[in-house]
Amino acid sequence: MTRQHNSRRDQRIDGFRSLSPAVWRASTVLFDNIADFTARKERLFDGYTYGVTGTPTTRVLEDRVAELEGAKHCVAVPSGQAALCLVALSLLSAGDHVLVADSAYGPLRTFARDYLERFGVQHDTFDPEAGGEIAGRFKPNTRLVFLESPGSITMEMQDIPAIVQAARAAGVRTVLDNSWASPLGFRAVPAGVDVVVEAVSKLFSGHSDLLLGTLATDDRGLYERFRTTQSVLGQAVSAEDCFLALRGMETLELRYRHQCAAALEVATALADHAQVREVLFPPRPGDRGHQRWSSAFTGGGCVLSFVPGLPSETAVHRFFDALEVFQIGASWGGVHSLAAFYPAAEQAKRSHCRVEGGVVRLSIGVEAAQSLVTDLDRALRAAAAN
Ligand SMILES: Cc1ncc(COP(=O)(O)O)c(C=O)c1O
Structure with missing residues (x-):
């Protein structure tokens, strides 16, 4: 600019x-x-x-x-x-x-x-x-x-x-x-x-x-x-x-900075959540790919994934239906936060995938990070409680 x-x-x-x-x-x-x-x-x-x-x-x-x-x-x-x-x-x-x-x-x-x-x-x-x-x-x-x-x-x-x-x-x-x-x-x-x-x-x-x-x-x-x-x-x-x-x-840099910072905040909160088995996001210290990311990259991304620690795929569906700020949809990178689900069977079909189980992928938009963390926390608890 x-x-x-x-x-x-x-x-x-x-x-x-x-x-x-x-x-x-x-x-x-x-x-x-x-x-x-x-x-x-x-x-x-x-x-x-x-x-x-x-x-x-x-x-x-x-x-x-x-x-x-x-x-x-x-x-x-x-x-x-x-x-x-x-x-x-x-x-x-x-x-x-x-x-x-x-x-x-x-x-x-x-x-x-x-x-x-x-x-x-x-x-x-x-x-x-x-x-x-x-x-x-x-x-x-x-x-x-x-x-x-x-x-x-x-x-x-x-x-x-x-x-x-x-x-x-x-x-x-x-x-x-x-x-x-x-x-x-x-x-x-x-x-x-x-x-x-x-x-x-x-x-x-x-x-x-x-x-x-x-x-x-x-x-x-x-x-x-x-x-x-x-x-x-x-x-x-x-x-x-x-x-x-x-x-x-024209607004790429501003959006990117906000979305990357918010994605890291969401990833950090999810990593401590009782209903989350694993967070997949290289910018988060402790991630398997963090060292590679920090040595070659100068910025992060607005997409992260996590493996929910919920008892069944039905419970994962309850999680999605309980979301209020995140909308359900594929693609990513836009100003609205989105969530999508990739069932365990899709990972199992790959020949070199170490992630087991269904994966929730989040695209972080320009909403306040705290409202996203709250939305995820509430939906995960609701899914686990049912
Ligand atoms: C990593 C990645 N590359 C490429 C594409 C394809 O882009 P497009 O939707 O413009 O075809 C996608 C779409 O989801 C994507 O996630």
Whole structure:
């Protein structure tokens, strides 16, 4: 929110200036003459040829995300999941092998298992607490490692610096889903990760009302492949959604600071609660992933999980129904606190999951932390008492 950042986004047209970016809509992009039109492919990466690769509003968002990531290039796509799939579809061919963290976002694991395999790309999942020993899982045809740290739902921390080093040495590219920490908590491109994915739907946009994703990289060759794949697969984004994401990003830092602090307060209170078996939140001292988190990250996240110490899944359902401030819903990163449940059977299906039992995942919003702690305490007691 510096003056420089604001002035970069000034929109000046005929004596009009605004602090907001203009919403440029277009499928058709016009050309000044036929020579320009004929040479339009030359503009694919650095200019505008057709609405599918974006308009000036998209570029403002991409520039803003690239600046936050400390990356040279960024491509905006329709969702976080679209961004993850786009990396795979841009860089993998039949006969290749890919590694996916066992705790990665579920639809990415499904994509690897049900789609990539169908197209001749082998995949394996790996221990989400892996470090440099991941090198032992590389095969001669391994091309990519998908990381997510902490992992969705069960919050395992990978040793990213060690994995990056091992992957570089083996010529394997690293892809990190950094949506939990965002670049405010971990600047992955400067840390050596090849491609960083953000689900802009979460913290960046911040209001649970749109879907967008981004890919950021320092590698011009990768950027050109992503932009080409976006065009070929028709992964267009709406200018209005880019505008809303940019508006959300004006308050990202303020929201992030509040939400991270509140999440830590909630995690600390839950850790002492009689009806809680385990809290999963690396920023909390004592968490299994705390040391890794504190040595590599500069900020936390607003998502935490816990394993309730309630006698049955019916009691867990009673807990959810007793919540008053938290609303029940998937996704996270918005201003409203949310709670979701992942039954024991889902953890049991994974090959490297040490968490046993059902997991409650909380997304902490901008409400006062104490009201969230009180809500959880009351609902846990009500569930246990029934
Ligand atoms: C960690 C993580 N990555 C990626 C995604 C996918 O983002 P989107 O909902 O924008 O597809 C999600 C969605 O829940 C997520 O939790």
